Amino acid sequence: MSQHQESKVKIGIAPIGWTNDDMPELGQEITFEQCISEMALAGFTGTEVGNKYPRDPQVLKKALELRNLEIASAWFSAFLTTKPFQETEVAFIKHRDFLYEMGAKVIVVSEQGHSIQGKMDAPLFDAKPVFTDEEWKRLTVGLNKLGSLAQEKGMNIVFHHHMGTGVQTTEEVDRLMEMTDPELVHLLFDTGHLFFSGADPLVVLERYRPRIKHVHLKDVRLDVAEKVKQEKLSFLQAVKEGVFTVPGDGDFDFAPVFKRLSETDYEGWMLVEAEQDPAKANPLEYAIMAREYIKKASGI
Template sequence: MTQTETPSIRIGTAPDSWGVWFPNDPGQVPWKRFLDEVVEAGYEWIELGPYGYLPTDPNELEDELGSRGLKLSAGTVFTGFHKGEDQWQRAWDQALEVAGLASKLGAEHLVVIPDLWRSDATSEVLESRTLDDEQWQKLAAGHDRLGKALLEEFGMKQQFHSHADSHIGTTREVLRFLAETDERYTNLCLDTGHYSYYGGDNLKLIEDHPERIGYLHLKQVDPTLLFDILKNDVPFAEAVAQDIMVEPPHGIPELAPIIERVAQIDPNIFGIVEHDMYGCSVDRPGPIAKRTRDHIFSCTRAARVN
């Protein structure tokens, strides 16, 4: 294969890489500064981030992105389908807002993050760490219902994001989730850092289930610190404050092989740099985002800006 024939995926970034977890937090980077620094760092694709952080008026958001040459890849919602039928309305209300906005700006993906069993705001333990069979059934059915509705209503694809301190995090949990959901409606936003958090092998998951990889979040975890985090049962938010997610190339997994393998599966898949940095100084993220982009483009030809 010649250089010009090398398949590549689009690389973007997200508000999370600027320490943004909440719509309104005076300690976070102001949204206009975020957009400006995204451009300075060399990205053209971004995610919406928490609904309400960026403008929610589609015309205003389109103007703000367009004036900077930026485009939207996805929005994000949170779900708790294992808790019961009442969770459907909560999920769909979010979808109407987030997918309604994101789809108007051309985004084709909705990243769906499951509720955490331990709060990322207070570190309070909210429920059991594991699900019983009935809860698994409710979880899977809820996501398939959501994915089908998103396709029919907005033409958007649901991309499920396994997460530290959630019920779907380990390899066995992710594989069970795939086995109990329908690939027509529910696939993965494979977050390389979160999957590695519990020892998952990203490349093996991609090789074994290429048809279920619909979207990527690119990040690395500090493999040395990780053992202390797990041994001491440190809540995820506190682990983030300790820099458990580390600037590439100083962590795992290696990003180039993942990007290259996914590009062979489907060059339309996004690889969004999403570095968990909540609580950081507002001056810290921009330079890291630029260095991360430079690292990715220096280590593989399977990455492209647009």
């Protein structure tokens, strides 16, 4: 990647490899300080917000500045398909203002109406939610409104397509992109969630590159993904089995992704997000492995 672009792209890592928000028992003994110290030690300059992070912006800023880290974004659960818009709006504004304080430029939004990602026994592929036309309308109209609210603060929303939700497949991403305003709703491109869903991430990258303003780098172990389908495992069981891992450790080829992002002058964060059981996959060891692989494969 060119020198110019290198300065425009930042490399971060999510805390989910240390402690899991959906399954707090994974990594529950790991403190916030250990987590962010190891991120810095592994060579990352940014992070997303986990459930152990202090919510007081001054406290959080100080802890991060000591380690030369910044907040890239944080996950927001929307319930646009199942609850009155007002409820999502109130929670979103609070979330937006916190991230604005922290200097983040994008807000990760995921639609959690009907989601099965947090259900331990719901088979991931068989019980996947499918939205009705009416729900699609509520979702996309609502997202346009959230996009406007974000832009009041000079920020953008990036939609996170996600396993176990109503926006998981390429077709569903297409529908979401088609029904939302390209000026208001942007896309979070997550290699792992697309690859696991059976999609070709490069197709989505190619199709929506101008709307992609945030990237999650996640690898997939295909043998585990196959087992998840065969044994009808849930999303959480899949994570525990090790379906996800850091870039370079699974079966996805990241080279074309880095190449395409480079050619199109991507600006923004690329974050490693690879939830595993920290008892099986030492977070620091895997973070270092990820950082070295990204440097080798992308030059950043």
